[in-house]
Amino acid sequence: xxxxxIELASELAHQQVLKHRDELESSIYVNESARIREYTDEAQExxxxxxxxxxxxxxxxxxxx
Numbered sequence: 390x391x392x393x394x395i396e397l398a399s400e401l402a403h404q405q406v407l408k409h410r411d412e413l414e415s416s417i418y419v420n421e422s423a424r425i426r427e428y429t430d431e432a433q434e435x436x437x438x439x440x441x442x443x444x445x446x447x448x449x450x451x452x453x454x
Contacts, residue, residue: 390451394444394447394448397447398443398444398447401443402435402436402439402440403436405436405439406428406432406435409432413429415431417429417432418432
């Protein structure tokens with residue numbers, strides 16, 4: 390169950406990074422063509438903020454069920 394929560398929070402946070410893409414100074418990825426993509430520092434900050442928020446929400450809901 391914890392793995393599903395992590396995946397959900399990660400996907401939701403990634404979607405927020407995509408929504409904020411136009412606000413960033415550069416691409417959201419360090420190297421667009423890399424096989425494994427790494428966020429730029431700016432995009433990582435957005436991801437981290439939303440990931441923490443979503444983890445808190447999902448864990449709280451999970452406790453209530």
